[in-house]
Amino acid sequence: MLLDTASLYFRAYFGVPESVRAPDGTPVNAVRGLLDFIARLVADHSPAALVACMDAGWRPQWRVDLIPSYKAHRVADAAAGTEEVPDTLSPQVPVIEAVLDAIGIARVGVPGYEADDVIGTLATAAPGPVAIVTGDRDLFQLVDDARGVRVLFPRKGVGDIDVVDGEFLTGRYGVRPDQYADFAALRGDPSDGLPGVKGIGEKTAAELVRQYGDLAAVRAAAAEPFSKLTPARRRNILAAADYLEVAPKVVRVATDVPLPVFDPALPPVPEHPGALKELAERWGLGGSLSRLLDALAVRSA
Numbered sequence: 001m002l003l004d005t006a007s008l009y010f011r012a013y014f015g016v017p018e019s020v021r022a023p024d025g026t027p028v029n030a031v032r033g034l035l036d037f038i039a040r041l042v043a044d045h046s047p048a049a050l051v052a053c054m055d056a057g058w059r060p061q062w063r064v065d066l067i068p069s070y071k072a073h074r075v076a077d078a079a080a081g082t083e084e085v086p087d088t089l090s091p092q093v094p095v096i097e098a099v100l101d102a103i104g105i106a107r108v109g110v111p112g113y114e115a116d117d118v119i120g121t122l123a124t125a126a127p128g129p130v131a132i133v134t135g136d137r138d139l140f141q142l143v144d145d146a147r148g149v150r151v152l153f154p155r156k157g158v159g160d161i162d163v164v165d166g167e168f169l170t171g172r173y174g175v176r177p178d179q180y181a182d183f184a185a186l187r188g189d190p191s192d193g194l195p196g197v198k199g200i201g202e203k204t205a206a207e208l209v210r211q212y213g214d215l216a217a218v219r220a221a222a223a224e225p226f227s228k229l230t231p232a233r234r235r236n237i238l239a240a241a242d243y244l245e246v247a248p249k250v251v252r253v254a255t256d257v258p259l260p261v262f263d264p265a266l267p268p269v270p271e272h273p274g275a276l277k278e279l280a281e282r283w284g285l286g287g288s289l290s291r292l293l294d295a296l297a298v299r300s301a
Helices: 005-015 029-045 061-066 092-103 115-125 137-142 166-172 177-187 202-212 215-223 231-239 241-251 273-283 286-300
Strands: 002-004 051-053 075-077 106-108 130-133 149-154 161-164
Touching: 002 005, 002 115, 005 029, 005 092, 005 115, 029 092, 029 286, 051 115, 061 241, 092 106, 092 273, 092 286, 115 130, 115 137, 137 149, 137 177, 161 166, 166 177, 177 202, 177 215, 177 241, 202 215, 215 231, 215 241, 231 241, 273 286
Parallel strands: 002 051, 002 130, 051 106, 130 149
Antiparallel strands: 149 161
């Protein structure tokens, strides 16, 4: 099981009231919400191994070099390149990291890469079935029915999810998993600063990819005067040539990230009980931590 950790703690932050606080009054809603999410995932799916994948580089320079608008609207400090996040969430992230480390849950991030890229590398190399837990549709491109790679996409909490496989994607979007990245590049994504192609929304992008097979074939059809593309679509695709030349590399997750050595096995008991006890008392983690520890113990029994 691979967790898109930031995606989940953002959901926890907005889903759990900010009135959930530590003894000193500091909000810990994201911390406790994430612990409850992981507890539910372990209890419901009993993964053999679990990795909390992190954004060591949330806006990698190599993606920005290709498309400067990539996530540009999320930058809080242009000079530092820091991400704009809610004021009361940022201080909770180091707590989340410390708690995961004290429990002994593998936490992996690689400088210069997003969590998506860590997930892509691990999912591609995994010998067995993989469940990717994320609220980010970009990771739908990793679905692989033959290898048992699927996405668990929370609708609300992690107890209410869509299980995304090939059938789900063809039913919802009309494209196969291996076509999803090309479909996403054509459509664009304002939330990531990807402009897409003028006049081509979700339905048209799916139609084009389905008709021609992939983005390269769509572009070839646009360059062919006698293809069946309408004049407007041909014109817009040709006008977006520079964008379409680099968009696939930006949209596709990396699958060759140089990962550190780590142990993805879930611990039956905390790896650093003393440190975890201090964290639990300082931050008032209460029932959320207890539920996760209980779930880990039951899974290992």
